[in-house]
Structures are given as C-alpha cells and as structure tokens.
Amino acid sequence: MTTDDLDDMAALLGDPDVMRYYPRTKGRDEALAWIDWNQRLYRQEGFGLWLVTLRSTGEFVGDCGLTPQEVEGTTDIEIGYHVRIDAQGHGYATEAATACRDLARDVLEIRRLVAIIHPDNTPSQRVAEKTGLAHERDAIARSGQQVRIYATAL
Template identity: 90%
Template sequence: MATDDLDDMAALLGDPDVMRYYPRAKDRDEALAWIDWNQRLYRREGFGLWLVTLRSTGEFIGDCGLTPQEIEGTTDIEIGYHVRTDAQGHGYATEAAAACRDLARDVLGIKRLIAVIHPDNTPSQRVARKTGLTHERDTQTRSGQAARIYATAL
C-alpha cells in the first residue's frame, strides 16, 4: 500500500456499504492516514494490510492483512479485510485471508490469530470461520463498539 493507492483506498474506505459496520466511512484524509498507518506497520512489524488485486487484470478490489490489535488489555495479531461492494460474494476475502493466515503461521511464526468483527457482520464472520477461526467471545472495542472475537491457535 502506497500513497499512489490513495484513490482506490479512499473509494474503498469511503464506501458506506463497505464501512457499514464501522462507526462511519472514512474521508480522503482518513484514507491517507490509513495508508500511512500501514506503512508504519510494515516498517515496525514487517506486516500490515496489503492491497488485494485480481490476478487476471490487476484490478484493485480491497485490502487484507495482519495488524496488531489491543482488546481488553491484550495485543493479538488480527486478520482484517475489506472488499469493494461490487466484488463481495466471490470468495476474494476468504482467499486473501487464508493467504495471510498461512503467512502468519509459516513465515512470521505468529502463534495466535484473531478477527474483530461486528456482531451483525455475518459475511465477515463466515470468512473468519472459513479461514479456521472460531467464535471466542463477545466484547467491545476501545471506542465502545460491540465486537465478536474470532480466534485460532496457529
């Protein structure tokens, strides 16, 4: 993810349908901050969220990757994903999430992986289950939003 990807990321994170389980969609400046955050993660952690593109055309369809997340005082590595509304339902999030899970396990040596998902976001919960994560508990994020934690040992 680079600054040159701002148009794609701003469209993705600014889409109210993609962001319906977040407090709100992000504006262009917030999308740039998202890119900057990921670039800092790459430098500090060696990973972050990456662009998801179609192999056949190179077309941008979303982002997916690994980020540290603090939940209830414990920091775990989360697998996260966003897919353009018009590309949802084709298995892209599952394919990308499975690749990130494998990277976490096989290359990075991460021992536990989580997904923090809004309780009403059943499509994202399906992706988590298909990726091998199971419902662990319900909680709230630091911002007070309800969250369902899916987790797996790697």
C-alpha cells in the same frame, strides 16, 4: 500499499456499504492516514494490510492483512479485510485471508490470530470461519463498540 493507491483506498473506506459495520466512513485524509499507518506497520512489524487485486487484470478489489489490535487490554494480531461491494461474494476475502493466515503461521511464526467483527457482520464471520477461526467471545472494542472475537491457535 502506497500513496499511489489513495484513490482506490479512499473509495473503499469512504463507501458507506463497505463501512456499514464501522462507526463511520473515512474521508480522503483518513484514507491517506490509513496508508501511512500501514507503511509504519510494514517498517515496525514486518506486516500490515496489503492491497487485494485480481491476478488476471490487476484490478483493485480491497485490502487484507495482519495488524496488531488491542481489545480489552490484550493485544493480538488481527486478520482484517475490506472488499469492494461489487466484488463481494466471490471468495476474494477468504482467499486473501487464508494467504495471510498461512503467512502468519509459516513465515512470521505468529501463534494466535484473531478477527474482530461486528456482531451483525455475518459475511465477515463466515470468512473468519472459512479461514479456520472460531467465535471465542464477545467483547468491547476500544471504540466502545460491541464486537465478536474469532480466534485460532496457529
């Protein structure tokens, strides 16, 4: 993810349908900050969120990857994903999340992986389950929002 991806990321993170389970959408400056945050993660952690594109055309579909996240005082590595509304339902999030899970386990040697999901976001919960994560508990995120923690040992 680079600043060259700002238009795609701003459209994705600014879409009210994509962001319906977040406190709010993100503006263009916040999308740029999202890219900067990921570039910092690449340098500091060796991973972050990456673009999801179609192999056949290179068309931007969304983002997916690994990020450290704190919930209720514990920091875990989260697998996260966003997919454009018109591209949802085609298995792209599951395919990308599965690849990230495998990277976490096989290359990064991460031993625990979580997904932090809004309780009403059943499509994201299904992606987590297809990736091998199971509902572990309900919690309160740093934003104060109620979330479901899906987790697996790797």
